[in-house]
Amino acid sequence: MGAFLDKPKTEKHSAHGEGNGLRYGLSSMQGWRVEMEDAHTAVVGLPHGLTDWSFFAVYDGHAGSRVANYCSGHLLEHILSGGADFGSGPCSVEGVKDGIRSGFLNIDEYMRSFADLRQGLDRSGSTAVCVLLSPTHLYFINCGDSRAVLSRDAKVGFSTQDHKPCNPREKERIQNAGGSVMIQRVNGSLAVSRALGDYDYKCVDGKGPTEQLVSPEPEVCVLERAAEGDEFVVLACDGIWDVMSNEELCEFVRSRLMVCDDLEKVCNSVVDTCLHKGSRDNMSVVLVCLPGAPKISEEAVKKEEELDKFLETRVEELLGNCGEAGVPDLVSVLRSIASENIPNLPPGGGLASKRSVIEAMYNKLNPHREEEGQKWIKTYETVNNVE
Known part of the structure; x- marks a missing residue:
């Protein structure tokens, strides 16, 4: 409806x-x-x-x-x-x-x-x-x-x-x-x-x-x-x-x-x-x-920072190794990363919860990207089940 x-x-x-x-x-x-x-x-x-x-x-x-x-x-x-x-x-x-x-x-x-x-x-x-x-x-x-x-x-x-x-x-x-x-x-x-x-x-x-x-x-x-x-x-x-x-x-x-x-x-x-x-x-x-809610964990924060850095590095590598094929669009980058075994993704959220990190790095490295890279293409089917 x-x-x-x-x-x-x-x-x-x-x-x-x-x-x-x-x-x-x-x-x-x-x-x-x-x-x-x-x-x-x-x-x-x-x-x-x-x-x-x-x-x-x-x-x-x-x-x-x-x-x-x-x-x-x-x-x-x-x-x-x-x-x-x-x-x-x-x-x-x-x-x-x-x-x-x-x-x-x-x-x-x-x-x-x-x-x-x-x-x-x-x-x-x-x-x-x-x-x-x-x-x-x-x-x-x-x-x-x-x-x-x-x-x-x-x-x-x-x-x-x-x-x-x-x-x-x-x-x-x-x-x-x-x-x-x-x-x-x-x-x-x-x-x-x-x-x-x-x-x-x-x-x-x-x-x-x-x-x-x-x-x-x-x-x-x-x-x-x-x-x-x-x-x-x-x-x-x-x-x-x-x-x-x-x-x-x-x-x-x-x-x-x-x-x-x-x-x-x-x-x-x-x-x-x-x-x-x-x-x-x-x-x-x-x-x-409530009072029993989880508190900030230094170990969890460290793992989160390491995960974000790893994802940024992978985006950099994928864009740096494109060769004559040209710069891949964001969807291709997401699909490529989704096919990998990535440790320490947030439980329940998976790679979908890290799309903003990937997208921010992609935009930083590819500021003159074609409009296609900005379109809302349904990529969730490729990242939804990656934990």
């Missing part, structure tokens, strides 16, 4: 912050899509006296950005006023979960009153994946196919489950509402089975809001925080998960945190790597580092 540009828009929106014993960074890129439909939320210190709580979310809009943008600014307030006794004393886990669920249902019903959405002038919808952090618990919240993962004890400790129409429970609800699942989509059209907005799929008479073809009900999973074992949480839209598995992304982020403590740069690296791995979607990632 959605059209593509001739070349990707690679400008990024990045930010960072800290508080409550955590640090966060985020990055988003429009990429190949004709419109940027993602949005995000990052709040450290919540109202209603919840100064030691924090909230982060990623929203992946479709058929427009209206719903995603509104949710980014207002979902949290709906959750906090959604029925839990936030701010009136200790919050029970079940009370918080009830407040989250009510907040999602309430904002979905509230947006339905917007004139453009009610009249069908705007048919947008949005996934939402969030993490609400209290001093003692992690509340993972998911509605759609964006995803959150927790890195705990150097491995994937938890991940949310995508809400896809072909999932048995989702498919049963869709069929009970008179719909069907074709080509893994609701009525052959929508690729997610839960979302905010998408009111064309929420108009079955006699069915409640959670019984419609598309449900706004979030799935909420609660974990007790582990002070030493919990490393970081990653929230991302499917533009990231389309080209990286849970394990790959966690491994890649861990490796980056050992060579860089700038969380904006780490998130930018995730987005760039996914672009070079072949993602054609909008891309957004929020990284929340």
Whole structure:
């Protein structure tokens, strides 16, 4: 769903912050899509006296950005006023979960009153994946196919489950509402089975809001925080998960945190790597580092510097040995390096995460390169699986 540009828009929106014993960074890129439909939320210190709580979310809009943008600014307030006794004393886990669920249902019903959405002038919808952090618990919240993962004890400790129409429970609800699942989509059209907005799929008479073809009900999973074992949480839209598995992304982020403590740069690296791995979607990632997150390692930094130097040297050799064949284009250089056995490539990212190093050296040595060398040619199929 959605059209593509001739070349990707690679400008990024990045930010960072800290508080409550955590640090966060985020990055988003429009990429190949004709419109940027993602949005995000990052709040450290919540109202209603919840100064030691924090909230982060990623929203992946479709058929427009209206719903995603509104949710980014207002979902949290709906959750906090959604029925839990936030701010009136200790919050029970079940009370918080009830407040989250009510907040999602309430904002979905509230947006339905917007004139453009009610009249069908705007048919947008949005996934939402969030993490609400209290001093003692992690509340993972998911509605759609964006995803959150927790890195705990150097491995994937938890991940949310995508809400896809072909999932048995989702498919049963869709069929009970008179719909069907074709080509893994609701009525052959929508690729997610839960979302905010998408009111064309929420108009079955006699069915409640959670019984419609598309449900706004979030799935909420609660974990007790582990002070030493919990490393970081990653929230991302499917533009990231389309080209990286849970394990790959966690491994890649861990490796980056050992060579860089700038969380904006780490998130930018995730987005760039996914672009070079072949993602054609909008891309957004929020990284929340907890007290147990990996720290800078001198050994890792040294290996990273050696890897970058090795790649630069290989580019220099390939351009210096071209002879009568002429200067190879960037694609040929990438393919040549991808065919080699290169040690110490970042786990999960592979050579795709080092394209910027290769490209910078190529441009430095070949400043009068032909335009062909600058074109966005899909090279990810040759570098994606090189580790």
